[in-house]
Amino acid sequence: MDLGIRGRRAIVCASSKGLGRACAMALAEAGCDVVVNGRNTEVLARTAAEIRERFGVTVEEVAADVSTPEGQKALLTACPAPDILVNNNGGPPLKDFRQLDRAAMLEGVAQNMVTPIELIQAVIDGMAERGFGRIVNITSLSVYQPIPGLDLSSGARAGLTAFLAGVARTVAGKNVTINNVLPGKFDTDRIRKTIVFAAEKSGVSETEQAERTANEIPAGRLGRPEEFGQACAFLCSQNSGYITGQNLVLDGGLFNSAF
Structure with missing residues (x-):
């Protein structure tokens, strides 16, 4: 299927490996020029080189922590006017909630709620002015189904989901969509x-x-990361303009619910 986004510009956060990498690969396969991001320069360079070799698109590498103002500035310098933003970030480590102090909780919320909101603030008006924008946030099935030890990650991502539910409706008429993809066990x-x-x-x-x-x-x-990446790419496509404010669960049927 032609996704109708060839030549579009995409920022994919935390995309040197894992699900973020799979999203960058799928968007590049669809013809997007991509900015890839990670903290490990060697891993990031390997991912960027593979994308260039396989798909022949322009790839910018930004080695930075996306949670920092400096990291966000670097991403937006590499791509000042993105058509697509895929928010992704490492979550807090597995830990019993009793062991979380205030500093750890604030850091977790900054990573998985505040950071994506800040990036959306930076790009959403430009998308609306140009009449095209696709924002996808990689959250987690734990937003719906708690996972012991990931309580902080779950809470921050649930907060992001609720925060953006209303925001998504304010830009839908400008052909800008905001959706969340909730991975299960990949x-x-x-x-x-x-x-x-x-x-x-x-x-x-x-x-x-x-x-x-x-x-x-x-x-x-x-799940295979490639499956996740292709679902993300569809939500970023020209064909998905009528889908916004939604949570797409990708979990092989793990979450047992009719709605």
Whole structure:
């Protein structure tokens, strides 16, 4: 399917690896020029080189922490007028909520709520003026279904979801959409850490816990990052202009709900 976004400019935060990388790959495959971002310069450079080689699009590398004002400035300097913004950021580490002090909680909220809002503030009016904008926020299935140890991440991402629900309606008439993609259990470094955390709590091996995790999912497996990236790219497409303020759950049927 032609997504109708060839030549568009996209910023994809935290895209050197994992789900962010998959989104950058899918957007590049659709013909977008992309700004990729990460903290590890070597990993970031490998991702950028692969995107250039495979898809022949323009790729800008921004090695920075997107949660900092300096990191955000660097992203917007690389692409001052993006057509597409994919918000993504690493979440707080797995930790029992009793161990969270005020500083840790404020940092978690800054990472997973304040940072994406700040970036949206910076780009949304320009998108509206140009008559095209697609904003996708990578949040988590834990917004709907709590995951022990990820309480801070879940709370911050739920706050982002509620905050943007009203904002999305204010720009829909300008062909600017804001949606959230809620990953379940995808085969990434983060889910592997979750498996290790659960194995330690349950007193079983990592292999056994990984099997348990897969068996809990109706699809019988972890998700592939490529599947996630293609769903994100569709929400960024010309064809998705009538979808806004929505939460797309990608979880292999794990979240058991009719609505």
